[in-house]
Amino acid sequence: MKVNTKAFGEIEISExxxxxxxxGIFGFDDVHDFVLIDTPNNPAFFWMQAxxxxxxxxxxxxxxxxxxxxxxxxxxxxxxxxxxxxxxDILIFSIVTIYSDPxxxxxxxxxxxxxxxxxxxxxxxxxxxxxxxxxxxxxxKKEEKC
Amino acid sequence: xxILARKENESIMIGDDIEITILNIKGDHAKIGIKAxxxxxxxxxxxxxxxxxSNIQASKIKPDDLKNVSDLFKKD
Numbered sequence: 001m002k003v004n005t006k007a008f009g010e011i012e013i014s015e016x017x018x019x020x021x022x023x024g025i026f027g028f029d030d031v032h033d034f035v036l037i038d039t040p041n042n043p044a045f046f047w048m049q050a051x052x053x054x055x056x057x058x059x060x061x062x063x064x065x066x067x068x069x070x071x072x073x074x075x076x077x078x079x080x081x082x083x084x085x086x087x088x089d090i091l092i093f094s095i096v097t098i099y100s101d102p103x104x105x106x107x108x109x110x111x112x113x114x115x116x117x118x119x120x121x122x123x124x125x126x127x128x129x130x131x132x133x134x135x136x137x138x139x140x141k142k143e144e145k146c
Numbered sequence: 147x148x149i150l151a152r153k154e155n156e157s158i159m160i161g162d163d164i165e166i167t168i169l170n171i172k173g174d175h176a177k178i179g180i181k182a183x184x185x186x187x188x189x190x191x192x193x194x195x196x197x198x199x200s201n202i203q204a205s206k207i208k209p210d211d212l213k214n215v216s217d218l219f220k221k222d
Contacts, residue, residue, distance in 0.1 A: 026194065
């Protein structure tokens, strides 16, 4: 099937790339169907593109690439909504935000996107470990070198 | 909105199994205790709002932005 995307124009997408958010995501409650697309030359990032709204797209990253000991706690209701029988079946992503200065990039560790890799049910949850930030820096700020 | 006046250590019940108690009031701060079943989510409203506004900001990403990020990684 063909999907009109923000990053790549109209491209062919397979069923395997589809994910479904029963309740949408925060701020986008009415958008339920997304597809996951690899980023050429950059395996760290994925596009999460709304299937029917070309303008609605997010960039995702595996949070463990940035915070190695990231801790996620799912509650019973999350597990039920994701139709999860085994926590091993989940994929965990953080949404990436880029500000006007492209070096100013943050990832959302408080509201990760969780996908059941078997059923492709997805949900943006609130991490029960609520000490995480929605704006965790992607790259630790380094001293400018002269 | 239903408005109820409560004093310290007084509670309200929501349904049969959610109890909200005003533990302590100091100036403009109220300490609130919440007893609820494990499947009921309780959050500060700011958390919802933070994630919502973060998503809206994140959705403004442009394909070219990511090229710049890739460059940053390559330099490292």
